[in-house]
Amino acid sequence: MKELIKKIKSNQDLSTEAEEYLYSISEKKTFSRGEILIGQGQSVNKIYFVLNGCLRSYSIDKNGKEHTLQFGIKDWWISDYIGIHNNEPAILTIECLKESIVIEFNANKLNNIFTVFPEYEPFQRNLLERHVVTLHQRILNQLQLTAAERYDLFLKQYPDIELYTRNYHIASYLGITQESLSRIRVEKNKR
Amino acid sequence: MKELIKKIKSNQDLSTEAEEYLYSISEKKTFSRGEILIGQGQSVNKIYFVLNGCLRSYSIDKNGKEHTLQFGIKDWWISDYIGIHNNEPAILTIECLKESIVIEFNANKLNNIFTVFPEYEPFQRNLLERHVVTLHQRILNQLQLTAAERYDLFLKQYPDIELYTRNYHIASYLGITQESLSRIRVEKNKR
């Protein structure tokens, strides 16, 4: 477990006490393919750090269609930040796509760490800044690239994700239907 | 100026020293419609806090088309966070849409505040968290709403923005052409 937390720490210095605190409020868990970690409509207070495997967060719209917001792979954090921030029921479902080991945090307790160990702040700030940059880039990609270009880029960003995702997971992340993605893949193979 | 910074402070407590530091590294500026604050391709090290008026950040794609990432209105921060984070030339242009008063920060100096005044951390964290939530919501809207629905939502979020934006500013934010937006508006008026 110690070494697992090291990954959370990244390159930041963190006191042993703060590290102990992280242990005390977290729980290492294993999930299998198909398991739901957070369900849309339920109350949310969990934040996950992925040690290995693959999770997916998605929203189900009024027509019952799924829209993937994020894939959670190794060393990524994943949760329903909208639900947590608004203090409302989850608007996302988080599902396990392949056998995964994660560290589960209680959101409130994790948020408490800043009052107890302010030294944790720079780490969190760095994390949030990177998150914002990633999201900005994603929005720009969505605005200016074609579906085929977005798919190419996606494969570069998640090189072996196709090993454990279904076509429609990726399609719903790219904002197209699975049929369209299928056609894009056919075209791509012709090239 | 004191009261201006109060807005930045929001509801957070901030020591007088930290406040003084913020003064010392910032500069209050006025821009007129059409002025470019940051130009795509140039180096970026500025971050703006909008006191009043309206700014817009956008990217120009390989076909010369503009794609609006963000509108910067009262009390919003705006910059090219991608360029700053990657330490690369700006990928965004920031333009002034109507006479605006802003506080201009040097990104590096602003970043320094955390070593000098760690008490500023919670404020920044809160800001970043809200930013992430906003972006998550925007991505979900883009994925699951029609252009007309996104336009309706946009008008609710920015009630009087049409007073100082052009049609194509909004269209490029919604991910459609100005012609399509025009048609959507016509349909909307029929309802």
Added chain:
DNA sequence: GATAAAAATTGATGTATGGTAAGAAATTAT
């Protein structure tokens, strides 16, 4: 390994949005 279930592909067709171009309207400059 056989069977069932789920997912991917493919074809035919529909729809939303894009592209181009022209004219109308609104805004800005003189």
Added chain:
DNA sequence: ATAATTTCTTACCATACATCAATTTTTATC
């Protein structure tokens, strides 16, 4: 106020992607 410029609207046609349905392929289960 008038002229010049920019923006908005509209029409027509093009295209990317969606929808629906049938078929093939892959994956899971017994």
